[in-house]
Amino acid sequence: MVSHGILGSLLFTIFVIGKCSAVTSEFTNFLNGISNAQSLTPEQKLNIQNLRTDTNGQVHLYPDCKALNRFGNKPSGMYVIKPKNNSPVLVYCDMKTEDGGWILVQKVKKGNNLPFPTTWKQYENTFGDFNNNYWLGNIYLHQLTQEQRYDVKFVLQGGNETVNIDFDSFNIDGEDNNYALRLGAPLNDSDHHKQLLKNDNMMFSTEDMDNDRDSTKNCAKLYGGGWWFNDCTSVMFNSQHIVWMLIMNFQKQLLAFTVMILSAQSFTDAAATLMTYEGLKLKVANAAMVPQQKVNDIVNVKDLLLRKAKYAKDCNELLRQGFTTNGLYVIKPESTQKTPLIVVNCVMNYDCGGWTVLEHKSKQSELTWNETWTTYKYGFGNVLGDHYLGNEYIYFLTNQMWYKAKVLLGQADKNGELKWKHAEYDIFRVGSEMTNYTLHLGAFSGKIPDALSVPENMVDNCPFSTRDRDSDSDSVNCAQKYGGGWWFNTCPSATPFAMLTQKESIYWEPYCKDCTSVTFMVRSVNMHCYKRDMLSRI
Template sequence: MNIITQLVILTLSLLLVNADQYCDNLLKQYNTFKTKCSPDLITINSCSDLTGFTLSKAPSAVYQMTNCTCASPFNTVTADVYCDMNTTCGGWIVIQRNRKDSTVGFNKNWIQYEAGFGDLNQDFWYGLEAIHCLTQTGQWEMRVDYQKNDKTWSYLHYNQFSVGSASEEYPLTVGGFTGEGSDEFASNPLNGMKFSTTDNDNDKLSSLNCATNFKSGWWYNNCHYININRQPPQLVILTLSLLLVGANPLNHYTTRVSALINTCCDLRAYPPGRVQNGVYKMSMGTFNTATVYCDMTTDDGGWILIQRNRKNSQLSFNKNWKEYEDGFGDLNNDFWAGLKLMNTLTQTGQWEMRVDYQKNDKTWSYLHYNQFSVGSASEEYPLTIGGFTGEGTDYFTSHSLNGMKFSTLDNGNGKSRSSNYCAPTYKSGWWYNHCHHINTNQQPPQVNAHVLFTEMKIRPKDCITH
């Protein structure tokens, strides 16, 4: 069975068009859309792979993606994607680009929107089947960057994004709004809406076909508050009787999606050298994400850093309870990841913890524990730690820190002299007892004696089997 016949079988029940005409049109649209592959391009599974390279090695550009079934309706060896490596942490697959007075017409039929059209280096639509294929597994976020008529830029961001299958008519799932301005996708709610084109009307207006009226395919309701495919692209509209009239046309629109990791362990699936130590975005359940620093080199990698401090650090660790709950500092420098994050991560599964530290003689050592978790806010974040391995002495249990609640300058839980003696004395929050033999948050950090540098890191115990 050839590829064209397979495509007809998969799509005929939905499109209800002549098989030969459908395949000829689809092939023509795809060949027009697809850019030529360059042999010197890096081959990737998604744009997020490139976050392991330096920016000089991975600019925003067209790359070849090995999962080509997510880049076209055809099962070829590689297919092209445009990767945005500059916005936030990079790793975005650009799925649409449009601008005022674009020469690319977005007034296309169902087949064309399904297959994709345009030029990846100019204006384009990536294709519903490709977007569905990308977002059907894992959790994805979506971002819309737009330029207003006054030349200023803004953005919308959603922590949940996916597109359903062809048999469902590609319904949109979007939620978890952050960004600047209003949640335009929810204003005329587009969540759950099927895609509409001039020849396949799925909007909720019986009096007109929104796609025909606005000369563009989109997830229409009645009809839209946002439609980045129309000309000019649209963010806000006014309702006038049964017609929708543009009030704030935009000059340029780009939509991006990026894969999230569940833990830093996910990155170990890539070949050695493909990912580096650095900042990544991690899923924290429905509509929530966290930005974390992944250590991919120490002891087989997969570590989430929860603390970094050094002698003479410019970052003060003399913070109050709320600051220690939320976290503070710079993930690329010195920081505390936050008690809320530690509790959320370690409340399920089994976790191990490691402390790497540099002594005053510039040599390195480490502590390692096979059991680590942090309790809830209502319990005041008690520490559970055990199963010591590593070099030297078990400083956490030698001073009985296991089970101790966290203490800060405004919430003391220590047992020395008074409950609130240790944190103000050592100008840092910690799991104090009488008071400590180890405190990586004080200045300078201490592991029995003062040291030059400390990093605390955790990972799931089953990480090295991934």
């Protein structure tokens, strides 16, 4: 007797009575329900790697080969997987290529005498064997690639040469659109990728279903196999006549062709969040400033799942790319040296948008703010709330082009309603650590008085100070006196003239000594903002 149960979306568990040393009737009944496994011989069924029960008689089915590979070292071979929203399917998992976890889509060996199918129905289903000519089937390719994003690897082998052609996305439409092929961005630039991109967005064609763009010929009939044809001169591999139009010398030596796909994200929602967070920690310098449960709030989080992705250098560039949502983004500043990926909070709906937040602080913040030099160097807090981005990242950010800064100060009126006003500097730049992150400011404008470049508090061209590194011009350590790191000149009074990093209060003389909230942000100045484009302005 076979019973089925689903544990979340990660596992599909089968309870089977019997031993793995023989094909029991329970195994046979289960496999008979898998449409592409019915033709297996009893010997082949024994080779299905994950249909060998554990001591409790349980078989765990995972949604893809990558999930299988993540949960223990597995050999390459036949496995039954259970996509989240579809029936179980028999696949071949390649656990050796790169980090393993690849699903075999197709294999062709030149000179193999096995016949190739020619009809539409044949290509909808699995045919061949994993060691020779093999095709997973358009029905299963559609089901798999509709559930999640897959990378794809096309492998050409000939003589002593192997060529890998990788794209960051592989998707197959349903039969209603003739199983059209959708390729993502090439993971490296080469003429090989350009050749395959000619097949991008093409519908699948067979001898009895001509969907190619050649008006004079049926390409599938001409070459004796189904494929995503553009015209009859495009790449084609489902035939004894492997067609690779780019390099004729390579074509003559081409011995084998393989297509594999790798899920970009598998597991349950909780496990996927954990996997994404682990990837964030590996790739992003200030990942600790993002709570694990909020990792999927990063708007461009999918880029972290790509093996190669191009990141914007700031929020302004993201805005020009079409991102208009406030929130977290991963960026990569471009400076004179190699810079890391960092997570920042972008303000996209204020004053033309494209602002990168350097600091946000509320009154009576839970953070101490009286931190060490190293803590201020690399940042602290929750980038979704109160936080300081970090002087090293501010240096990377503000030295790639000209930036201006805006300080938004919120103060409650007598009725308790929060009123916002701003101060703006048309140049804002922070020097390297060798200069102690010296501050450089341009001309001031705004609806509140200047507090950073006035005789009472001239901090332009002043270095940064913390409680453990005194860089100011006073005889005492101003950062230690006031309880937070900042750009100080001197500190003669009991309270600071302007300081946005003290735990208890926010100071900006003479506008306020006790503001409720502050946001300190920058935007590149190579942007023309017209009144009709302004989304909101304070």
